[in-house]
Amino acid sequence: xxxxxxxxxxxxxxxxxxxxxRSGLLPMLHLVQSVEGRVxxxxxxxxxxxxxxxxxxxxxxxxxxxxxxxRPVGDYHVGVCTNTLCAVMGGDAIFERLKDHLDxxxxxxxxxxxxxxxxxxxxxxxxxxxxxxxxxxxxxxxxMDNMTPESAVQLVDDLRAGTEIHxxxxxxVVTWREAERVLxxxxxxxxDEGPAAGAPSLVGLGIARTNGWTAPPASADAGSGRTADSKxxxxxxxxxxxxxxxxxxxxxxx
Amino acid sequence: MADxxxxxxxxxxxxxxxxxxxxxxxxxxxxALDKAFSxxxxxxxxxxxxxxxxxxxxxxxxxxxxxxFIPQDNPRPKYLVVNADESEPGTCKDIPLMMxxxxxxxxxxIISSYAIRANKAFIYIRGEVLHVFRRVQRAVQEAYLAGxxxxxIHGTGYDLDVVVHAGAxxxxxxxxxxxxEGLEGRRGQPRLRPPFPAVAGLYASPTVINNVESxxxxxxxxxxxxxxxxxxxxxxxxxxxxxxxxxxVKNPGQYEAPLGITLRRLILLAGGMRDGHELKFWTPGGxxxxxxxxxxxxxxxxxxxxGAAGSMxxxxxxxxxDDSTCVVRAxxxxxxxxxxxxxxxxxxCREGTWWLVQTLSALEKGQGSEADLDMLLDQCDNILGRxxxxxxxxxxxxxxxxxxxxxxxxxxxLTGGGCPFDPALSTAWAGQEVNA
Numbered sequence: 001x002x003x004x005x006x007x008x009x010x011x012x013x014x015x016x017x018x019x020x021x022r023s024g025l026l027p028m029l030h031l032v033q034s035v036e037g038r039v040x041x042x043x044x045x046x047x048x049x050x051x052x053x054x055x056x057x058x059x060x061x062x063x064x065x066x067x068x069x070x071r072p073v074g075d076y077h078v079g080v081c082t083n084t085l086c087a088v089m090g091g092d093a094i095f096e097r098l099k100d101h102l103d104x105x106x107x108x109x110x111x112x113x114x115x116x117x118x119x120x121x122x123x124x125x126x127x128x129x130x131x132x133x134x135x136x137x138x139x140x141x142x143x144m145d146n147m148t149p150e151s152a153v154q155l156v157d158d159l160r161a162g163t164e165i166h167x168x169x170x171x172x173v174v175t176w177r178e179a180e181r182v183l184x185x186x187x188x189x190x191x192d193e194g195p196a197a198g199a200p201s202l203v204g205l206g207i208a209r210t211n212g213w214t215a216p217p218a219s220a221d222a223g224s225g226r227t228a229d230s231k232x233x234x235x236x237x238x239x240x241x242x243x244x245x246x247x248x249x250x251x252x253x254x
Numbered sequence: 255m256a257d258x259x260x261x262x263x264x265x266x267x268x269x270x271x272x273x274x275x276x277x278x279x280x281x282x283x284x285x286a287l288d289k290a291f292s293x294x295x296x297x298x299x300x301x302x303x304x305x306x307x308x309x310x311x312x313x314x315x316x317x318x319x320x321x322x323f324i325p326q327d328n329p330r331p332k333y334l335v336v337n338a339d340e341s342e343p344g345t346c347k348d349i350p351l352m353m354x355x356x357x358x359x360x361x362x363x364i365i366s367s368y369a370i371r372a373n374k375a376f377i378y379i380r381g382e383v384l385h386v387f388r389r390v391q392r393a394v395q396e397a398y399l400a401g402x403x404x405x406x407i408h409g410t411g412y413d414l415d416v417v418v419h420a421g422a423x424x425x426x427x428x429x430x431x432x433x434x435e436g437l438e439g440r441r442g443q444p445r446l447r448p449p450f451p452a453v454a455g456l457y458a459s460p461t462v463i464n465n466v467e468s469x470x471x472x473x474x475x476x477x478x479x480x481x482x483x484x485x486x487x488x489x490x491x492x493x494x495x496x497x498x499x500x501x502x503v504k505n506p507g508q509y510e511a512p513l514g515i516t517l518r519r520l521i522l523l524a525g526g527m528r529d530g531h532e533l534k535f536w537t538p539g540g541x542x543x544x545x546x547x548x549x550x551x552x553x554x555x556x557x558x559x560x561g562a563a564g565s566m567x568x569x570x571x572x573x574x575x576d577d578s579t580c581v582v583r584a585x586x587x588x589x590x591x592x593x594x595x596x597x598x599x600x601x602x603c604r605e606g607t608w609w610l611v612q613t614l615s616a617l618e619k620g621q622g623s624e625a626d627l628d629m630l631l632d633q634c635d636n637i638l639g640r641x642x643x644x645x646x647x648x649x650x651x652x653x654x655x656x657x658x659x660x661x662x663x664x665x666x667x668l669t670g671g672g673c674p675f676d677p678a679l680s681t682a683w684a685g686q687e688v689n690a
Contacts, residue, residue, distance in 0.1 A: 017417055019331070019374065020457055025439030026422050030381070051439070064441040064597075065422035067381050079382075083343045084541065084587040085500055085573045090681035126425060126591055127343040128382055131500035131573060132507045135682060141384040148683055169353070170385040179384050183420040191392035194385060196272035201350040204497075204509030205264050207523055213257035215265075215494065216485055218478035 003046050007035050011050050014185060022051050025061055027184045029068055034180035038069045074109050075118040076159040077176045079125035079138035080152070086127070089134040090148065095124050097149040102156060110160070117162025118175075132200035133168075140179040142167035145198060169198040256486045256512045258519065260494045262474050263467065264510045267354040273389050275396040278357035284402055286473035290365040291410045293476075298369035302472060305480035306492030311337055311428075311465025312539060312568045314491075314557045317472075321462055323452035324370050330459040334367045334375040335437065338390075338466045339421055339428040341380055342540035343591060344571030347496040348466035350508060352379070352386045355470075356393035362469035364402060364414055365476055370462050373413050378433055381420040391418045425595035429643045430463040431455075432597065443599045444643035467496060486512040491556030491567070501536075501574035502528045502680070514559070517572060518551040530685075531576035535659065539568015541588045542648025544655035545581075565655070578684070580675035581660045582667055585652045586614045592649035603646035606637040610653065617664055620672040627657060627664055 003011075010031060015024035025047060032043030039062045048055045062068045080095040081087075102110050102122055109121040130136045133145035137152060144155060145168040158165055165173045171193030174182075182188050208214065271277050278284070290298055303318030324332055336359065340348040352359060359377070367375045377394075379387050394416050397403045405413050419437060421427050427436045431445035434456050455461025471493065475483045484492045491513040497520055500506045504525030511520070517536065527533055535545045538555065544565040546553070553563045560567040575584060593607035613630050616622045634650035641647075657664060666674055678684060 020438070022439035023419075023437055026381075026436060027420055029422065030420060060441055061439065065381075065424050065436075067421075067423035082587070083591055084584045085344060087587055088575065088579050088584060088677070088680045089501065090683060092677065093681060125382070126594065127341060127345070129340045129346045129349040129380075131344050131346045131571070132498060134500055134506070138382065141382045143383075143385070146682070167385065171388075182384060183381050183387060185391075185418070185420070187388065187391055187395075190385075191388040192271070192274070196269065196354040197267045197350055200505070200507030201264075201354065202268050203505050203507030204259055204511075204523070205261050205268055207509075208257070208259040208261050211258070213259045213261075215260040215262045216256055216482060218482050 002042060003035060008046065011046065015050060022053065025051060025058065029062055030180045031184035033069065034177045034184060037072050037177060072109060073176055074121035075175045076139050077121050077123065078156060079123050081128055081136045082124040083127040085131050086135045091135040094135055094147055094149050094152045098122055098152055098156060101153050116160045118160055120156050120159050133198060139165065139173050140176045142170045142173050144168055167194060170194040259509060259511050260486055261510050262494055263351060263358060263470055263496060264508060272354050273356055275357060275400055278355065283357055284361055286477040287361055287364055287402065288408060290368060290476050291408055295369045295371055298365065298476065301480050302475060305475045305483040307468065307471055307475060307483065308491065308557065309465055310467035310495060312342065314567065317464060317468050320452065321370050324460045324462060325453060326371060328460050331374065332370050332372040333456045333459055333461040334363060334370060334372045335456060335461055335463045336363060336377040336466060336469055337428065337430060337433055337463055338377055338379040339433060341425040341428050342542060342569055342571060343588065344500060344537055344540045344573040345569040346498045347508060349383055349386055351466060351470060352390050356390045358470045358473065359466055360393050360397050362472040363416060365472050366469055367414050368412055375414060375416045376437060377416065377418045378437055379418065379420055381422045387420055394418055426597045426645060429645065433463065443597045446642055488514040488554060488556040490558055495570050497570045497572060499524050499572045499574060502531060502576035503574050504528065513556040514554040516552050516554060520572065527576055531578060533574065534577045534579060535575050535581055537571060537573045538565050540571040542651050543568040544651045545659065547659050578680040580673050581656045581663055582618050583673060585656045586618050588652045589614050589649060592645060596645060600641035602637045602640040606633060606646065607649055609633050610649065617667055618673060620667045620670060622668065624665060624668060627661065631657060
């Protein structure tokens, strides 16, 4: 069974965005997931054909990145951050409660009960860059901030019942397949929904406003310090050996 | 002396529909672009060099110098790649920036690309932040329609195309050469250097890779001048940065301040620690930077002072843990993260992180003996500095530093036959339970 003709056209369209077609592979696999519900063998073959690489090369990529799923996920894929900070702030308790409540393990899909309109899959995720809103959950990669075990249970019950859910600082949550289509580079026109920022993002700004603190005016004098003039000095000043290995350029390369 | 907090990048985040072009332009957005176009590209590189801006993605390498490494006599196309793969545990500044003010980034991309003479730029955003992806994509679209992107921008004859690219879940792609592999449609495994990306990066062409916050800082430097930027911060760590406080403070969030502010000051601004608790340990710049403790509250948070204190400024990801937190549990969890995210290319990291988890798990359960602590440190010693990239180095940071400061707590797990802490007491809702 092959993918729909319009999908093939869109996959080629993704590849054409880049100077070299293979750069399109990550978004192409997102598109495959949006159409197939997961990365299928057909999807892998199709990407390989379009890019002129082997199916093994595509499989190698599809198995490297955690967002690509080889088994079906729910209409709503629920992530609970259990990296250290969120775990300590309650992420572990939330994840345990949800596993128990949904009767699934990590990266598993709930059974559809007669009363369910939608299915949910559950996964523990790594740091999702929202630590000031801990504990954090994600639904189809939209932020659900400052969760508790109780609000988490309510959330998954609502999702299964088909109730419309909004991200705590984002739009109406779309289905997993719809989300994957956006990540493939086909916008869904929800960019203007939701606020610019949640309260923790604005807390420092609020304090600055209250105290009349600002950056200096443009005419301020330079400080007396001096930054590196040479690359050796820059590497010396740089924070880590990482800077050295990542950035220092060998003379011989130029 | 600059004010305690200096909102520049965060200044418009509270504006009505801050993410839109209309809102951004209403407060002067895209005016730095015209100033930049009136300058020679090399003059922009000089301006950024003179500002003292150092990479905001963790390593702190001077941004202007990185741009200067691009061999302009190389006939191949030049590329700018923005690293928006923010994934270092504790780091949460680029995501709100792109959510609230994606045009700040886009304007920075245009100026930076013009400076390095790139006609194609990529913004590589981690895939797990759907709405942020939408906002940046929309901003790029708006910039095209307004003539800030595309052909003959502002009538200058300069062309620039920007592609917004979604990753697919891999911490390692925050490492710049792994990111390039991902962007080339491959498994995200770091490359051996040299050659460095400035010489042979994306498609083996000269490539600059910069963090979101670094690029977003460029428009303000061009608009206000390098002296303005350098008037903030400390002697060798110039300018402002977003400090991200998370964990057991009353008001976690984003605080934009000159480099050199102390954690003591930041915790005060954040309303203090949770009632009835004291600071126990913290990370200055994400989990890959060695832990610090209450004795380091007055260390100026700049590259030099944090380095001198035995850690790294990193991404200013200040994860704050109070006395209710078990440091062994925290360290084990971070170690499990590195094990999960090791790309598998280098043996010390691929195998070593598994060994670390095994040894730490036993210790956390109270199994083993004190000699296992030394074995753990020995394992760290065999991992540190022995891989292509810094992931493995990051993996040993929390372990070595937690044993340094909290050896007794590890021993207590052994003598007590398990963890002496109640995890319920460290949660966000601890003390708020309704007693039935």
